[in-house]
Amino acid sequence: MLDIKFVRENPDVVDTSCASRQNAHWDRERFFELDEARRATIGEVERLQAERNATSKMIGQLMRDGRQDEANAAKERVAANKGRISSLEGRRSDIDKELFDLVAAIPNIPHESVPYGRDDSDNPVVRSWGEPTAFDFAALAHWDLGPATGMIDFDRGVKLAGTRFYLLGGAGALMERALIGFFLDQHVKAGFKEWWPPVIANADSLFGTGQLPKFDEDLFHVSGGMYLIPTAEVMLTNIHRDEILDGDALPLLYTAFTPCFREEAGSAGRDTRGIIRVHEFDKVEMVKFAKPEDSMDQLESMVVEAEKCLRLLGLPYRVVTLCTGDLGFSATKCYDIEVWMPSYDNYKEISSCSNCWDFQARRANIRYRDPKEFKGSRLVHTLNGSGLAVGRTMAAIMENYQQADGSIVVPEALRPYMRGMEVIRPLS
Known part of the structure; x- marks a missing residue:
C-alpha cells in the first residue's frame, strides 16, 4: 500500500x-x-x-x-x-x-517510465525473439492436438471437477512434470533458492501481496477463513512478513512450483477453449527482495531469466511493457512476455514480471537493515514473475512443434526430462 x-x-x-x-x-x-x-x-x-x-x-x-x-x-x-x-x-x-x-484500496503509483495507455492494445513491444511459426499444412489448436495425442482429456476433466478444469494423461502428464523440473533447474542454476510452500494461505498473506481485499471474488475460499493461493508469489513474498532482513544478504532470489487456483470471476467468455484460462494450473514463480536502488535492474534481469527458458525451448515470443491502463494493482512497472500461439494467430501472455516497489513490503511489513548506509530499517522492494506458466508453455509447445501427421516434436532441451522422448505421436 x-x-x-x-x-x-x-x-x-x-x-x-x-x-x-x-x-x-x-x-x-x-x-x-x-x-x-x-x-x-x-x-x-x-x-x-x-x-x-x-x-x-x-x-x-x-x-x-x-x-x-x-x-x-x-x-x-x-x-x-x-x-x-x-x-x-x-x-x-x-x-x-x-x-x-x-x-x-489505492493501487500503486506507476513508475515514471511506464507509458500511458488505456488497455493492453496500448502496450509497446520492447523486443521479440524468433519468427512466428508458419506451417505448410492445416495446423491444429492445442485443444485438438491434446485429445488426438492423449495428452489432454477435457471431457473427463469436466466430469471430475467442472468447467475450466482438464485432465492430463500419458505424454501430457509427463510433459507437465518435465516442464516444472526444467524451469526450477534453470532458476536454481541462476542463483534462486527453491522453496516448497503450502498452497493454502491465510488472509494476512493475501493482504500482504495485494490480493485482499480487492480481488476476493477471484480467490477460492476454503474453511477457517483460508484461501487456495492464486500464485506462489503470495507464499514466497510472505516468507519474510514482519521481518527485518540483513541488507548484506540482498537481493534474495526465491523460486517455487505450486498449483495455482483462480475463480476467473471477471473473465466470462474469454479463452473458453483449451488450457489458456482455467481454474487450476501449475506455475513456477520467481520472487526477489531487493534494495530500492537495485530493484529496477533486478526487474530487467528477472525478465531475461524468464526469456531464457523460452529460448531454450525454442518458442517465439515478444516482451511488452504494460501501459498504465493495463498495470496490475500492486505493480509500479511490469513486463509481459507473450509466446506465439498459432491457434490465435497472435501472442498470448505466458509471464508477467513486476516490480512492486515498497507497496507489498509496507503491507507485509518487510524491512531491511544496513548499518553502513543508514540508521534503523527501511522497506525492501519486492518483485515477482512467472517463470513460467506451465500449462500455457505446454500449449505453446504443442502448437508450435506440431507436424503434418499430427505428431508433436519434443523440444531438445526438454527431452532429458521426458525419458528421452523425441516425438509424441497421435493415438492410433
Whole structure:
C-alpha cells in the first residue's frame, strides 16, 4: 500500500495515478475528512492527558494541605478525563481502521517510465525473439492436438471437477512434470533458492501481496477463513512478513512450483477453449527482495531469466511493457512476455514480471537493515514473475512443434526430462 504521509502530501499525484489506470478510484474527500478527524482526536487526547497528569500531581499536595474536598473534586476530574480519553481512543481506532482501509484500496503509483495507455492494445513491444511459426499444412489448436495425442482429456476433466478444469494423461502428464523440473533447474542454476510452500494461505498473506481485499471474488475460499493461493508469489513474498532482513544478504532470489487456483470471476467468455484460462494450473514463480536502488535492474534481469527458458525451448515470443491502463494493482512497472500461439494467430501472455516497489513490503511489513548506509530499517522492494506458466508453455509447445501427421516434436532441451522422448505421436 501507499504511505499515508505520501498520500496526504501528494493527493494530486494519486489523482493522476488513478486516472491513468482508467478504472481506479479513491475517495480523496473522505481521506482528508478522516485525516483531519484523526489529527484532531490525537490533539484532544494529548490535551486531556496533559490536563489529567497536571491534576494528578495536584491531588497529593491538596491532601497534604488538608484540602480533602478539593482533592476529591480533582480525583473526579481525573476519572472523567480517563473516560473521555478512552472514548476518544476508541474513536481514533475506528478512524485509523477506515483510513487504513481507504489507503489500502489505492493501487500503486506507476513508475515514471511506464507509458500511458488505456488497455493492453496500448502496450509497446520492447523486443521479440524468433519468427512466428508458419506451417505448410492445416495446423491444429492445442485443444485438438491434446485429445488426438492423449495428452489432454477435457471431457473427463469436466466430469471430475467442472468447467475450466482438464485432465492430463500419458505424454501430457509427463510433459507437465518435465516442464516444472526444467524451469526450477534453470532458476536454481541462476542463483534462486527453491522453496516448497503450502498452497493454502491465510488472509494476512493475501493482504500482504495485494490480493485482499480487492480481488476476493477471484480467490477460492476454503474453511477457517483460508484461501487456495492464486500464485506462489503470495507464499514466497510472505516468507519474510514482519521481518527485518540483513541488507548484506540482498537481493534474495526465491523460486517455487505450486498449483495455482483462480475463480476467473471477471473473465466470462474469454479463452473458453483449451488450457489458456482455467481454474487450476501449475506455475513456477520467481520472487526477489531487493534494495530500492537495485530493484529496477533486478526487474530487467528477472525478465531475461524468464526469456531464457523460452529460448531454450525454442518458442517465439515478444516482451511488452504494460501501459498504465493495463498495470496490475500492486505493480509500479511490469513486463509481459507473450509466446506465439498459432491457434490465435497472435501472442498470448505466458509471464508477467513486476516490480512492486515498497507497496507489498509496507503491507507485509518487510524491512531491511544496513548499518553502513543508514540508521534503523527501511522497506525492501519486492518483485515477482512467472517463470513460467506451465500449462500455457505446454500449449505453446504443442502448437508450435506440431507436424503434418499430427505428431508433436519434443523440444531438445526438454527431452532429458521426458525419458528421452523425441516425438509424441497421435493415438492410433
